[in-house]
Amino acid sequence: MGRLGMRSKTIIIIGLLLCSFWFGGTAWADRVDQRYQKVAKRYHELYRNTPFRDKAHNWINTINQFEWIYNKYPRHARAPQSLLNIGNLYRSLHKWNKKQIYLDRSSIFFRKLTNEYPQSSLADNGQYLLAENYELFKKDKDLAFLEYQKLIDQYPNTSSARKAREKIKTLQPPPKDLQIAPKVEEALAPVDLSKARYGGLSVAENQKKNSPSLVSSVDYWSTSDWSRMVINVKEGVRYKYQGLGASGTKGRRIYVDIFNSYLPKKFKHRIAANDGLIKQARVAQFDKKTVRVVLDMASVKKIKVFHLKLRHQYKIIIDILGQSALPDLKVAKGKSLKSKTNPSGKKIAIQKNLKTAQMVSLSKALGLKVKRIIIDPGHGGRDPGALAFGLMEKDIALKMGLLLKQIIEKKHPEMEVLMTRSKDEYLSLDARTAFANKTRGDLFISIHLNASHREKVKGIETYFLNLTSDNYALSVAAKENQSSLKSISELQNILNDLMTNSKIQESSELAQMIQKATYSAVKQSKQYKTRDLGVKQAPFFVLLGAQMPSILIESGFITNRKENRLLRTAKYQRVIAEGIYRGIRQYMN
Numbered sequence: 001m002g003r004l005g006m007r008s009k010t011i012i013i014i015g016l017l018l019c020s021f022w023f024g025g026t027a028w029a030d031r032v033d034q035r036y037q038k039v040a041k042r043y044h045e046l047y048r049n050t051p052f053r054d055k056a057h058n059w060i061n062t063i064n065q066f067e068w069i070y071n072k073y074p075r076h077a078r079a080p081q082s083l084l085n086i087g088n089l090y091r092s093l094h095k096w097n098k099k100q101i102y103l104d105r106s107s108i109f110f111r112k113l114t115n116e117y118p119q120s121s122l123a124d125n126g127q128y129l130l131a132e133n134y135e136l137f138k139k140d141k142d143l144a145f146l147e148y149q150k151l152i153d154q155y156p157n158t159s160s161a162r163k164a165r166e167k168i169k170t171l172q173p174p175p176k177d178l179q180i181a182p183k184v185e186e187a188l189a190p191v192d193l194s195k196a197r198y199g200g201l202s203v204a205e206n207q208k209k210n211s212p213s214l215v216s217s218v219d220y221w222s223t224s225d226w227s228r229m230v231i232n233v234k235e236g237v238r239y240k241y242q243g244l245g246a247s248g249t250k251g252r253r254i255y256v257d258i259f260n261s262y263l264p265k266k267f268k269h270r271i272a273a274n275d276g277l278i279k280q281a282r283v284a285q286f287d288k289k290t291v292r293v294v295l296d297m298a299s300v301k302k303i304k305v306f307h308l309k310l311r312h313q314y315k316i317i318i319d320i321l322g323q324s325a326l327p328d329l330k331v332a333k334g335k336s337l338k339s340k341t342n343p344s345g346k347k348i349a350i351q352k353n354l355k356t357a358q359m360v361s362l363s364k365a366l367g368l369k370v371k372r373i374i375i376d377p378g379h380g381g382r383d384p385g386a387l388a389f390g391l392m393e394k395d396i397a398l399k400m401g402l403l404l405k406q407i408i409e410k411k412h413p414e415m416e417v418l419m420t421r422s423k424d425e426y427l428s429l430d431a432r433t434a435f436a437n438k439t440r441g442d443l444f445i446s447i448h449l450n451a452s453h454r455e456k457v458k459g460i461e462t463y464f465l466n467l468t469s470d471n472y473a474l475s476v477a478a479k480e481n482q483s484s485l486k487s488i489s490e491l492q493n494i495l496n497d498l499m500t501n502s503k504i505q506e507s508s509e510l511a512q513m514i515q516k517a518t519y520s521a522v523k524q525s526k527q528y529k530t531r532d533l534g535v536k537q538a539p540f541f542v543l544l545g546a547q548m549p550s551i552l553i554e555s556g557f558i559t560n561r562k563e564n565r566l567l568r569t570a571k572y573q574r575v576i577a578e579g580i581y582r583g584i585r586q587y588m589n
């Protein structure tokens, strides 16, 4: 009885709601239309030759009122019309005062129209105007081509499409890697970053800066389970970053704002990755003094943002770990296959996890754990590394690296050996780790020579990535990182957090074996003498973020006259390479 009573009550309430919606619905429809007509009158006034037109605030007011209609009544027929009008108004403002921001806003609203109201009779119109914005004002023929093409594909039978076909005849098709049109101007759309975290310079340090810093380039490496983006700035900057979850049509994004900075005039504003975790990146001058980087990401498990101060450069690094980079055992066993968000994306990740789990056990059973070794000869090109007695670290490291490759390939034809560099060329530290991850190496061996102020110091030492309180190890890392001791200790503070996924235990074992075998190889040769300086740990940037066991060997002191003489001979280089190989072999068994 009680239940029945409840039920009838519910029906009545729903009935009432429906009625009020119905009556209210028609009522607001009229009100909105009246309001729209009023704003539209002002709109037409702006395009007539009157004093009303000459006041900027009349334009902005009109824009605001159209925007209000769109925000308040997005389902009303006047909403798409309002978007089109806003796009036109911003475009006119841009023509008037040449400000980029107005052009970008114009494009934002034209795109909003086609994205949110694809069925509207105005959508093709908006798409045409958007393409025209790129062609005529942005002077970006590539993007213009893509947007015209999109119009032809989506609205083939419209008069806009006919015009677009004529336009496209005069344009060149853009290169393949730009075939996805990234929405550059969206980097400029307002977004709530109130939960951002801050990094880099302090507020006071930032204020002391006299002029903004140049953001010279943005590099990225992306695989399906690991991605790294490096923002290169000329000097220290203050920055903030915040991740935003998926909402509406937008996927997960991360925003990085770099304060007191600017982009060069000819900066490539778009990066269409789409081959891994980073789907797309947009870099834009957000306002006069802020550069904004927006990353669109695929399914992500963990994001780390940190900076590194090198001697001539400041790097803001965004490391992204994908779902499959950290196999979740629960998921891998197939216990919790249900997911609330993004079901299709999650499914792929789960399948990958299962696959990895199976592969690991299988390869272990077959003893095929190490298939691909990455050899990284330190320095190169404009970076000679340590110098002494006319010898350059970069040259010896390369020779040893090539010898090591030769030895491994000869003894293990089934294995693949890849070099980060096989000639005298410059390669940044982040590019080396990225190469190892991208090629999915199973081991990473970085070869270096040591240097000391004291000529007497000699010996071999092997490092793996970890925190250290040893000042000597820190100074070696500072030297190899091309950064100051202060910057290294700053890095230590965030390292803890960064290393959760690095293979510390395996790397430590690999380091032990390589150190021991290399020292023994020299000792066994009976012709040479060196010193066993042991295994050490330090925050080497080149090892940071590596997804495989990785070590860095300092194979001798270039500053020790005797060792220097040995290091330059092919014979001794071979002894060292042979030693490293034996260490690797022992690790593999």
Ligand SMILES: [Zn+2]
Pocket (backbone or CB within 6 Å): 378, 379, 385, 386, 393, 448, 449, 480
């Ligand atoms: Zn070095």
